[in-house]
Amino acid sequence: SQQGEEDPQALSIQEGENATMNCSYKTSINNLQWYRQNSGRGLVHLILIRSxxxxxxxxxxxxxxxTSKKSSSLLITASRAADTASYFCATYNTDKLIFGTGTRLQVFP
Amino acid sequence: GAGVSQTPSNKVTEKGKYVELRCDPISGHTALYWYRQSLGQGPEFLIYFQGTGAADDSGLPNDRFFAVRPEGSVSTLKIQRTERGDSAVYLCASSLGAWGRDTGELFFGEGSRLTVL
Known part of the structure:
Protein backbone atom coordinates (compact mmCIF):
# COMPACT_ATOMS: atom_id res chain seq x y z
CA SER A 1 0.00 0.00 0.00
CA GLN A 2 1.15 3.56 -0.62
CA GLN A 3 0.80 6.12 2.13
CA GLY A 4 1.73 9.19 0.14
CA GLU A 5 1.03 10.54 -3.29
CA GLU A 6 3.54 12.79 -5.03
CA ASP A 7 2.63 15.44 -7.51
CA PRO A 8 3.59 15.86 -10.28
CA GLN A 9 4.42 12.33 -11.39
CA ALA A 10 7.07 13.73 -13.73
CA LEU A 11 8.81 17.09 -14.00
CA SER A 12 11.24 18.37 -16.62
CA ILE A 13 13.20 21.60 -16.12
CA GLN A 14 16.36 23.34 -17.26
CA GLU A 15 19.49 23.60 -15.17
CA GLY A 16 19.35 26.58 -12.86
CA GLU A 17 15.58 26.47 -12.46
CA ASN A 18 13.85 25.49 -9.24
CA ALA A 19 11.98 22.20 -8.91
CA THR A 20 9.00 21.80 -6.61
CA MET A 21 7.47 18.45 -5.71
CA ASN A 22 4.45 17.92 -3.54
CA CYS A 23 3.40 15.04 -1.32
CA SER A 24 0.05 14.32 0.26
CA TYR A 25 -0.43 11.67 2.93
CA LYS A 26 -3.37 10.05 4.64
CA THR A 27 -2.81 9.49 8.36
CA SER A 28 -1.36 11.52 11.22
CA ILE A 29 2.42 11.48 11.35
CA ASN A 30 5.35 12.04 13.69
CA ASN A 31 7.69 12.90 10.85
CA LEU A 32 7.89 12.93 7.08
CA GLN A 33 10.99 12.01 5.10
CA TRP A 34 12.15 12.63 1.54
CA TYR A 35 14.35 10.18 -0.35
CA ARG A 36 16.06 10.30 -3.70
CA GLN A 37 16.64 7.40 -6.09
CA ASN A 38 18.91 7.49 -9.10
CA SER A 39 17.90 5.16 -11.92
CA GLY A 40 18.70 1.55 -11.05
CA ARG A 41 20.05 2.41 -7.61
CA GLY A 42 18.90 2.27 -4.01
CA LEU A 43 17.20 5.10 -2.17
CA VAL A 44 19.14 7.78 -0.34
CA HIS A 45 17.72 9.76 2.56
CA LEU A 46 17.60 13.51 1.91
CA ILE A 47 15.82 15.19 4.78
CA LEU A 48 13.41 14.54 7.66
CA ILE A 49 10.89 17.05 8.96
CA ARG A 50 9.08 16.49 12.25
CA SER A 51 5.39 17.11 12.73
CA THR A 67 -0.11 18.92 8.94
CA SER A 68 -3.55 20.52 8.68
CA LYS A 69 -3.59 19.76 4.95
CA LYS A 70 -1.57 16.54 5.32
CA SER A 71 0.88 17.75 2.71
CA SER A 72 4.56 18.47 2.24
CA SER A 73 6.63 20.03 -0.49
CA LEU A 74 10.25 19.61 -1.53
CA LEU A 75 11.93 22.50 -3.30
CA ILE A 76 15.28 22.06 -5.03
CA THR A 77 16.79 25.42 -5.86
CA ALA A 78 19.22 26.13 -8.70
CA SER A 79 18.82 22.60 -10.05
CA ARG A 80 21.68 20.73 -11.71
CA ALA A 81 21.71 17.90 -14.24
CA ALA A 82 22.95 15.66 -11.40
CA ASP A 83 19.63 16.23 -9.58
CA THR A 84 17.95 14.05 -12.20
CA ALA A 85 16.36 11.23 -10.19
CA SER A 86 13.10 10.05 -8.65
CA TYR A 87 12.05 11.65 -5.38
CA PHE A 88 9.83 9.94 -2.81
CA CYS A 89 8.16 11.10 0.35
CA ALA A 90 7.70 8.60 3.16
CA THR A 91 5.88 8.44 6.47
CA TYR A 92 5.68 5.87 9.26
CA ASN A 93 2.68 3.60 9.70
CA THR A 94 3.39 2.03 13.10
CA ASP A 95 6.99 0.82 12.69
CA LYS A 96 7.12 0.60 8.93
CA LEU A 97 8.11 3.41 6.58
CA ILE A 98 5.63 3.70 3.72
CA PHE A 99 6.61 5.43 0.50
CA GLY A 100 4.66 7.46 -2.00
CA THR A 101 4.54 6.91 -5.73
CA GLY A 102 7.37 9.33 -6.52
CA THR A 103 8.14 12.28 -8.76
CA ARG A 104 10.54 11.66 -11.65
CA LEU A 105 12.65 14.78 -12.11
CA GLN A 106 14.61 15.39 -15.30
CA VAL A 107 17.01 18.34 -15.32
CA PHE A 108 18.34 19.27 -18.76
CA PRO A 109 21.80 20.87 -19.10
CA GLY B 1 30.73 -3.06 5.74
CA ALA B 2 30.18 0.61 5.21
CA GLY B 3 26.73 0.23 3.71
CA VAL B 4 23.88 -2.21 3.19
CA SER B 5 24.96 -5.00 0.88
CA GLN B 6 22.56 -7.06 -1.22
CA THR B 7 23.31 -10.16 -3.26
CA PRO B 8 22.82 -11.12 -5.98
CA SER B 9 22.45 -7.81 -7.79
CA ASN B 10 20.64 -9.60 -10.60
CA LYS B 11 18.83 -12.92 -10.63
CA VAL B 12 17.10 -14.51 -13.60
CA THR B 13 15.07 -17.61 -12.88
CA GLU B 14 12.34 -19.71 -14.41
CA LYS B 15 8.75 -19.79 -13.29
CA GLY B 16 8.28 -22.27 -10.46
CA LYS B 17 11.85 -22.11 -9.15
CA TYR B 18 12.97 -21.21 -5.63
CA VAL B 19 14.96 -18.00 -5.05
CA GLU B 20 16.91 -16.60 -2.11
CA LEU B 21 17.96 -12.96 -1.83
CA ARG B 22 20.46 -11.90 0.79
CA CYS B 23 20.83 -8.66 2.73
CA ASP B 24 23.79 -7.69 4.92
CA PRO B 25 22.81 -4.58 6.92
CA ILE B 26 25.02 -1.90 8.40
CA SER B 27 26.81 -3.25 11.47
CA GLY B 28 24.94 -2.39 14.64
CA HIS B 29 21.61 -1.68 12.95
CA THR B 30 18.92 -3.65 14.74
CA ALA B 31 16.07 -2.87 12.36
CA LEU B 32 15.96 -4.42 8.89
CA TYR B 33 13.34 -3.90 6.19
CA TRP B 34 12.52 -5.56 2.89
CA TYR B 35 10.71 -3.68 0.14
CA ARG B 36 9.69 -4.57 -3.40
CA GLN B 37 9.74 -2.01 -6.20
CA SER B 38 8.15 -2.41 -9.60
CA LEU B 39 9.09 -0.20 -12.53
CA GLY B 40 7.83 3.34 -12.11
CA GLN B 41 6.45 2.68 -8.63
CA GLY B 42 7.50 3.52 -5.11
CA PRO B 43 8.96 0.87 -2.80
CA GLU B 44 6.27 -1.43 -1.40
CA PHE B 45 6.76 -2.63 2.18
CA LEU B 46 7.14 -6.40 2.64
CA ILE B 47 8.52 -7.18 6.11
CA TYR B 48 10.33 -5.57 9.02
CA PHE B 49 12.67 -7.20 11.55
CA GLN B 50 13.64 -5.86 14.93
CA GLY B 51 16.58 -8.03 15.94
CA THR B 52 15.88 -11.65 15.05
CA GLY B 53 12.11 -11.47 15.05
CA ALA B 54 9.75 -10.35 12.32
CA ALA B 55 7.98 -7.42 13.95
CA ASP B 56 5.66 -6.84 11.00
CA ASP B 57 5.23 -9.15 8.00
CA SER B 58 1.95 -7.68 6.84
CA GLY B 59 3.37 -6.72 3.45
CA LEU B 60 4.30 -10.23 2.32
CA PRO B 61 1.95 -10.88 -0.62
CA ASN B 62 1.31 -14.58 0.10
CA ASP B 63 2.79 -17.66 1.75
CA ARG B 64 5.29 -18.18 -1.07
CA PHE B 65 7.29 -15.35 0.47
CA PHE B 66 9.26 -15.85 3.67
CA ALA B 67 12.15 -14.02 5.31
CA VAL B 68 14.52 -14.90 8.13
CA ARG B 69 17.15 -13.13 10.19
CA PRO B 70 18.43 -15.88 12.49
CA GLU B 71 21.27 -14.03 14.21
CA GLY B 72 19.89 -10.53 14.07
CA SER B 73 22.21 -9.41 11.29
CA VAL B 74 22.06 -10.92 7.79
CA SER B 75 18.59 -11.54 6.40
CA THR B 76 17.41 -13.79 3.60
CA LEU B 77 14.22 -13.28 1.62
CA LYS B 78 12.96 -16.57 0.24
CA ILE B 79 10.49 -16.92 -2.61
CA GLN B 80 9.05 -20.32 -3.43
CA ARG B 81 7.43 -21.37 -6.72
CA THR B 82 8.27 -18.04 -8.35
CA GLU B 83 5.76 -16.45 -10.70
CA ARG B 84 6.29 -13.91 -13.47
CA GLY B 85 4.51 -11.33 -11.33
CA ASP B 86 7.28 -11.63 -8.72
CA SER B 87 9.66 -9.86 -11.12
CA ALA B 88 10.78 -6.64 -9.44
CA VAL B 89 13.66 -5.02 -7.60
CA TYR B 90 13.84 -6.22 -4.01
CA LEU B 91 15.30 -3.55 -1.73
CA CYS B 92 16.70 -4.05 1.74
CA ALA B 93 17.19 -1.26 4.26
CA SER B 94 18.45 -1.02 7.81
CA SER B 95 18.26 1.51 10.60
CA LEU B 96 19.58 1.90 14.13
CA GLY B 97 16.30 0.89 15.68
CA ALA B 98 12.57 1.06 15.57
CA TRP B 99 10.79 4.35 15.24
CA GLY B 100 11.10 6.37 18.38
CA ARG B 101 14.62 5.23 19.15
CA ASP B 102 16.43 7.17 16.41
CA THR B 103 15.82 9.57 13.58
CA GLY B 104 13.91 6.95 11.63
CA GLU B 105 16.20 7.30 8.61
CA LEU B 106 16.60 4.13 6.55
CA PHE B 107 19.80 3.17 4.75
CA PHE B 108 19.14 1.24 1.56
CA GLY B 109 21.12 -1.30 -0.41
CA GLU B 110 21.34 -1.18 -4.19
CA GLY B 111 18.68 -3.87 -4.56
CA SER B 112 18.39 -7.30 -6.13
CA ARG B 113 16.68 -7.30 -9.51
CA LEU B 114 14.66 -10.47 -9.92
CA THR B 115 13.41 -11.55 -13.32
CA VAL B 116 11.12 -14.55 -13.56
CA LEU B 117 10.84 -15.94 -17.09
Missing amino acids: NEREKHSGRLRVTLD
Whole structure:
Protein backbone atom coordinates (compact mmCIF):
# COMPACT_ATOMS: atom_id res chain seq x y z
CA SER A 1 0.00 0.00 0.00
CA GLN A 2 1.15 3.56 -0.62
CA GLN A 3 0.80 6.12 2.13
CA GLY A 4 1.73 9.19 0.14
CA GLU A 5 1.03 10.54 -3.29
CA GLU A 6 3.54 12.79 -5.03
CA ASP A 7 2.63 15.44 -7.51
CA PRO A 8 3.59 15.86 -10.28
CA GLN A 9 4.42 12.33 -11.39
CA ALA A 10 7.07 13.73 -13.73
CA LEU A 11 8.81 17.09 -14.00
CA SER A 12 11.24 18.37 -16.62
CA ILE A 13 13.20 21.60 -16.12
CA GLN A 14 16.36 23.34 -17.26
CA GLU A 15 19.49 23.60 -15.17
CA GLY A 16 19.35 26.58 -12.86
CA GLU A 17 15.58 26.47 -12.46
CA ASN A 18 13.85 25.49 -9.24
CA ALA A 19 11.98 22.20 -8.91
CA THR A 20 9.00 21.80 -6.61
CA MET A 21 7.47 18.45 -5.71
CA ASN A 22 4.45 17.92 -3.54
CA CYS A 23 3.40 15.04 -1.32
CA SER A 24 0.05 14.32 0.26
CA TYR A 25 -0.43 11.67 2.93
CA LYS A 26 -3.37 10.05 4.64
CA THR A 27 -2.81 9.49 8.36
CA SER A 28 -1.36 11.52 11.22
CA ILE A 29 2.42 11.48 11.35
CA ASN A 30 5.35 12.04 13.69
CA ASN A 31 7.69 12.90 10.85
CA LEU A 32 7.89 12.93 7.08
CA GLN A 33 10.99 12.01 5.10
CA TRP A 34 12.15 12.63 1.54
CA TYR A 35 14.35 10.18 -0.35
CA ARG A 36 16.06 10.30 -3.70
CA GLN A 37 16.64 7.40 -6.09
CA ASN A 38 18.91 7.49 -9.10
CA SER A 39 17.90 5.16 -11.92
CA GLY A 40 18.70 1.55 -11.05
CA ARG A 41 20.05 2.41 -7.61
CA GLY A 42 18.90 2.27 -4.01
CA LEU A 43 17.20 5.10 -2.17
CA VAL A 44 19.14 7.78 -0.34
CA HIS A 45 17.72 9.76 2.56
CA LEU A 46 17.60 13.51 1.91
CA ILE A 47 15.82 15.19 4.78
CA LEU A 48 13.41 14.54 7.66
CA ILE A 49 10.89 17.05 8.96
CA ARG A 50 9.08 16.49 12.25
CA SER A 51 5.39 17.11 12.73
CA ASN A 52 6.06 20.16 14.93
CA GLU A 53 8.24 21.78 12.24
CA ARG A 54 6.85 23.82 9.37
CA GLU A 55 9.98 24.32 7.29
CA LYS A 56 13.45 22.85 7.08
CA HIS A 57 16.49 23.57 4.93
CA SER A 58 19.45 21.46 3.89
CA GLY A 59 21.79 22.96 1.30
CA ARG A 60 19.71 23.55 -1.84
CA LEU A 61 16.76 21.64 -0.39
CA ARG A 62 13.80 23.25 1.32
CA VAL A 63 11.01 21.16 2.78
CA THR A 64 7.71 22.43 4.13
CA LEU A 65 5.08 20.56 6.08
CA ASP A 66 1.43 21.45 6.57
CA THR A 67 -0.11 18.92 8.94
CA SER A 68 -3.55 20.52 8.68
CA LYS A 69 -3.59 19.76 4.95
CA LYS A 70 -1.57 16.54 5.32
CA SER A 71 0.88 17.75 2.71
CA SER A 72 4.56 18.47 2.24
CA SER A 73 6.63 20.03 -0.49
CA LEU A 74 10.25 19.61 -1.53
CA LEU A 75 11.93 22.50 -3.30
CA ILE A 76 15.28 22.06 -5.03
CA THR A 77 16.79 25.42 -5.86
CA ALA A 78 19.22 26.13 -8.70
CA SER A 79 18.82 22.60 -10.05
CA ARG A 80 21.68 20.73 -11.71
CA ALA A 81 21.71 17.90 -14.24
CA ALA A 82 22.95 15.66 -11.40
CA ASP A 83 19.63 16.23 -9.58
CA THR A 84 17.95 14.05 -12.20
CA ALA A 85 16.36 11.23 -10.19
CA SER A 86 13.10 10.05 -8.65
CA TYR A 87 12.05 11.65 -5.38
CA PHE A 88 9.83 9.94 -2.81
CA CYS A 89 8.16 11.10 0.35
CA ALA A 90 7.70 8.60 3.16
CA THR A 91 5.88 8.44 6.47
CA TYR A 92 5.68 5.87 9.26
CA ASN A 93 2.68 3.60 9.70
CA THR A 94 3.39 2.03 13.10
CA ASP A 95 6.99 0.82 12.69
CA LYS A 96 7.12 0.60 8.93
CA LEU A 97 8.11 3.41 6.58
CA ILE A 98 5.63 3.70 3.72
CA PHE A 99 6.61 5.43 0.50
CA GLY A 100 4.66 7.46 -2.00
CA THR A 101 4.54 6.91 -5.73
CA GLY A 102 7.37 9.33 -6.52
CA THR A 103 8.14 12.28 -8.76
CA ARG A 104 10.54 11.66 -11.65
CA LEU A 105 12.65 14.78 -12.11
CA GLN A 106 14.61 15.39 -15.30
CA VAL A 107 17.01 18.34 -15.32
CA PHE A 108 18.34 19.27 -18.76
CA PRO A 109 21.80 20.87 -19.10
CA GLY B 1 30.73 -3.06 5.74
CA ALA B 2 30.18 0.61 5.21
CA GLY B 3 26.73 0.23 3.71
CA VAL B 4 23.88 -2.21 3.19
CA SER B 5 24.96 -5.00 0.88
CA GLN B 6 22.56 -7.06 -1.22
CA THR B 7 23.31 -10.16 -3.26
CA PRO B 8 22.82 -11.12 -5.98
CA SER B 9 22.45 -7.81 -7.79
CA ASN B 10 20.64 -9.60 -10.60
CA LYS B 11 18.83 -12.92 -10.63
CA VAL B 12 17.10 -14.51 -13.60
CA THR B 13 15.07 -17.61 -12.88
CA GLU B 14 12.34 -19.71 -14.41
CA LYS B 15 8.75 -19.79 -13.29
CA GLY B 16 8.28 -22.27 -10.46
CA LYS B 17 11.85 -22.11 -9.15
CA TYR B 18 12.97 -21.21 -5.63
CA VAL B 19 14.96 -18.00 -5.05
CA GLU B 20 16.91 -16.60 -2.11
CA LEU B 21 17.96 -12.96 -1.83
CA ARG B 22 20.46 -11.90 0.79
CA CYS B 23 20.83 -8.66 2.73
CA ASP B 24 23.79 -7.69 4.92
CA PRO B 25 22.81 -4.58 6.92
CA ILE B 26 25.02 -1.90 8.40
CA SER B 27 26.81 -3.25 11.47
CA GLY B 28 24.94 -2.39 14.64
CA HIS B 29 21.61 -1.68 12.95
CA THR B 30 18.92 -3.65 14.74
CA ALA B 31 16.07 -2.87 12.36
CA LEU B 32 15.96 -4.42 8.89
CA TYR B 33 13.34 -3.90 6.19
CA TRP B 34 12.52 -5.56 2.89
CA TYR B 35 10.71 -3.68 0.14
CA ARG B 36 9.69 -4.57 -3.40
CA GLN B 37 9.74 -2.01 -6.20
CA SER B 38 8.15 -2.41 -9.60
CA LEU B 39 9.09 -0.20 -12.53
CA GLY B 40 7.83 3.34 -12.11
CA GLN B 41 6.45 2.68 -8.63
CA GLY B 42 7.50 3.52 -5.11
CA PRO B 43 8.96 0.87 -2.80
CA GLU B 44 6.27 -1.43 -1.40
CA PHE B 45 6.76 -2.63 2.18
CA LEU B 46 7.14 -6.40 2.64
CA ILE B 47 8.52 -7.18 6.11
CA TYR B 48 10.33 -5.57 9.02
CA PHE B 49 12.67 -7.20 11.55
CA GLN B 50 13.64 -5.86 14.93
CA GLY B 51 16.58 -8.03 15.94
CA THR B 52 15.88 -11.65 15.05
CA GLY B 53 12.11 -11.47 15.05
CA ALA B 54 9.75 -10.35 12.32
CA ALA B 55 7.98 -7.42 13.95
CA ASP B 56 5.66 -6.84 11.00
CA ASP B 57 5.23 -9.15 8.00
CA SER B 58 1.95 -7.68 6.84
CA GLY B 59 3.37 -6.72 3.45
CA LEU B 60 4.30 -10.23 2.32
CA PRO B 61 1.95 -10.88 -0.62
CA ASN B 62 1.31 -14.58 0.10
CA ASP B 63 2.79 -17.66 1.75
CA ARG B 64 5.29 -18.18 -1.07
CA PHE B 65 7.29 -15.35 0.47
CA PHE B 66 9.26 -15.85 3.67
CA ALA B 67 12.15 -14.02 5.31
CA VAL B 68 14.52 -14.90 8.13
CA ARG B 69 17.15 -13.13 10.19
CA PRO B 70 18.43 -15.88 12.49
CA GLU B 71 21.27 -14.03 14.21
CA GLY B 72 19.89 -10.53 14.07
CA SER B 73 22.21 -9.41 11.29
CA VAL B 74 22.06 -10.92 7.79
CA SER B 75 18.59 -11.54 6.40
CA THR B 76 17.41 -13.79 3.60
CA LEU B 77 14.22 -13.28 1.62
CA LYS B 78 12.96 -16.57 0.24
CA ILE B 79 10.49 -16.92 -2.61
CA GLN B 80 9.05 -20.32 -3.43
CA ARG B 81 7.43 -21.37 -6.72
CA THR B 82 8.27 -18.04 -8.35
CA GLU B 83 5.76 -16.45 -10.70
CA ARG B 84 6.29 -13.91 -13.47
CA GLY B 85 4.51 -11.33 -11.33
CA ASP B 86 7.28 -11.63 -8.72
CA SER B 87 9.66 -9.86 -11.12
CA ALA B 88 10.78 -6.64 -9.44
CA VAL B 89 13.66 -5.02 -7.60
CA TYR B 90 13.84 -6.22 -4.01
CA LEU B 91 15.30 -3.55 -1.73
CA CYS B 92 16.70 -4.05 1.74
CA ALA B 93 17.19 -1.26 4.26
CA SER B 94 18.45 -1.02 7.81
CA SER B 95 18.26 1.51 10.60
CA LEU B 96 19.58 1.90 14.13
CA GLY B 97 16.30 0.89 15.68
CA ALA B 98 12.57 1.06 15.57
CA TRP B 99 10.79 4.35 15.24
CA GLY B 100 11.10 6.37 18.38
CA ARG B 101 14.62 5.23 19.15
CA ASP B 102 16.43 7.17 16.41
CA THR B 103 15.82 9.57 13.58
CA GLY B 104 13.91 6.95 11.63
CA GLU B 105 16.20 7.30 8.61
CA LEU B 106 16.60 4.13 6.55
CA PHE B 107 19.80 3.17 4.75
CA PHE B 108 19.14 1.24 1.56
CA GLY B 109 21.12 -1.30 -0.41
CA GLU B 110 21.34 -1.18 -4.19
CA GLY B 111 18.68 -3.87 -4.56
CA SER B 112 18.39 -7.30 -6.13
CA ARG B 113 16.68 -7.30 -9.51
CA LEU B 114 14.66 -10.47 -9.92
CA THR B 115 13.41 -11.55 -13.32
CA VAL B 116 11.12 -14.55 -13.56
CA LEU B 117 10.84 -15.94 -17.09
